[in-house]
Amino acid sequence: MMIQPVVHIENLNLKYQHKLVLADLNWTINRGENWLLSGKSGSGKTSLVKLIAGLISGSGDITIEFDSTHKLPAKALYVASWYQFKDLEGESNFYYQQRYNSQQAHRTHTVYAELLNYGKENQLRFDELENILSALGFSELKDVQLIQLSSGEHKKLQLVKAVWLKPQLLILDQPYTGLDVLSRKNLSALLNEISAEGVQLIMITDPSELPTCINRFAEIKNGSLTISKSVESISVLPKKIVKTIPNFLSKAPISSTEILISMTDVNISYGEKKVLQHINWEVKTGEKWLLQGHNGSGKSTLLSLVNGDHPQAYANNIHLFGNKRGSGESIWEIKAHIGLISPELHWYFDATATVFQSIASGFFDSSGLFKTIGAEKQAQVEELIDYFELNEYKNELLKVLPLGKQRLVLLARTIIKNPELLILDEPCQGLDQQQTEHFNHLIDELCTNGMTLIYVGHFETQLPACLTHKLLLNNGEVIENIKAYHTQKELA
Known part of the structure; x- marks a missing residue:
């Protein structure tokens, strides 16, 4: 033939x-x-x-x-x-x-x-x-x-x-x-x-x-x-030589309170569709949570309540960083405590920003850089650019980089202000195995300074080792709330 x-x-x-x-x-x-x-x-x-x-x-x-x-x-x-x-x-x-x-x-x-x-x-x-x-x-x-x-x-x-x-x-x-x-x-x-x-x-x-x-x-x-x-x-990439974490990230984040997140009987719905049902969840300073669940189980909605993006937060009993939602704090005051990366944030990020501007925008929680930063902040951006080996792309537009490099830029953006709470929603989407291992090693190193972590990931083999707690959602309800979690096998 x-x-x-x-x-x-x-x-x-x-x-x-x-x-x-x-x-x-x-x-x-x-x-x-x-x-x-x-x-x-x-x-x-x-x-x-x-x-x-x-x-x-x-x-x-x-x-x-x-x-x-x-x-x-x-x-x-x-x-x-x-x-x-x-x-x-x-x-x-x-x-x-x-x-x-x-x-x-x-x-x-x-x-x-x-x-x-x-x-x-x-x-x-x-x-x-x-x-x-x-x-x-x-x-x-x-x-x-x-x-x-x-x-x-x-x-x-x-x-x-x-x-x-x-x-x-x-x-x-x-x-x-x-x-x-x-x-x-x-x-x-x-x-x-x-x-x-x-x-x-x-x-x-x-x-x-x-x-x-x-x-x-x-x-x-x-x-x-x-x-x-x-x-x-197929070629197996050699392990990257791990660089020393920038000094400004080795310091403990400023903590606002012992209990960062407290949710009591939280319910979210769109019309007849119930997205979250009777959620009770508490996250204390220094804890490292794995958040899992099938697609559509409510993970992104739960995180939107934490980072201030969901309007229905005001109708629920939610305390963030020591304040009850709706007691007068602005969304930007909430975001000041948080470093966030998610696929949705990547979707809607300013494509006209350069690599330097994208990372620096993390200081202000903005999509793109619209303020001038001082010498100290510029030095911190440069340190992260070097750490992630992005030097040759520093002045390139974010949108022209390969997807994996774009993710690294936005990951650098999330940690630039050494946040009290790090929320990583599928942070390694678009990264190859070597980049994933490199990033998760960074997370393990970062979390030795007392940073609190919420990490969303489906692949158990692609998780940081520092995780201590686990919340598992199914159809908008909590079906597992584990206080002593260790990465072992792949679940949902």
Whole structure:
């Protein structure tokens, strides 16, 4: 049987900001092959698959030969590592707190309306949709407004569409990021199913978690493609040499009170939908909490009550940093105690800020830098830029950096003021294994100074070792409240 190339790439070159990312790259993907594409953060993986999908242009030849006789759509579909939707007027410039404002929800489609339009546009069979929704835990979200979805739920929606469409070439960039354990398992099963129907896959993901249909392995090194015989042959990055933490972060944060967070019988709902039910939670100074739960379990809403972004906080019995919510303190007075990173904050961050400005904005809890900072603060920013090895990007715009580098910049922003409470919501999304280990080592070092931590993460193998407590949510309710927690095995 004659080998049939589906994708043929010859002498492909790509430059960003005068930096050569891909250099005379060659790659042939034959029919029946499903590829894992690996490489360290910033190596050009996402750029390469965007070139294949026709979303950006470079120099060189890319030829895609679809099967015109096949029942599946002759398309190459790229599903990004995250997704930004538009409202009913075609705008996408939402602000961070808008997700929790019920008066703004009417500006976006519901999930069902979005899927209805997508199915009609692509002439898809609606009898196939429910199985996909069920597998990814999305059946109960049909009437939810898009703006009210969590980052993990947004990722799932794009995956629902992709699996439903079943294009001849499906390109998935970090598809498991932000998904809970069961959803990751079910996604692999769905990918195996559509592969058997003729969908070919290119995946950018951690090699430790793959669907069984992946049968080819490639890695980008120094702008060129290297073919590996097996997943075990993929290069393992050496451990980074850990630098000494900047001196200003070795000092204990200023503590306002012994009990930083106190919630008593807290309830949050949107109309008939109950998001949080009867939450009782206390966080004391110096404790390190792991917050877990499946996608949509209420984690992001719970954190929004802590960081001052949720308007329904005033209707509940919540004390933050020694003050009852609604007793006169401003949102900015609350945020002064907190360093926060979350996928949503990254979505809505000022894309016109440079790396230096983005990190420095953490002093003021702003999206971008709008104030002049003094010599001492400038020196602290420079120390963190050096610590995270971002020196060559210091004056670059945040938006032009590889996603992994963008995350490091925003992670540096969260700790710049040595906050009393550090809230890290999926902080390692977009980071490779080496960067993840490096960052979690930093968290372990930081927390030796008495800092209080709330850490959201699905992967038990990608957590800091310092965690001492655990809160597990399910459908908006606390099902586990563990006072002596130790990282052992992967849970929800």
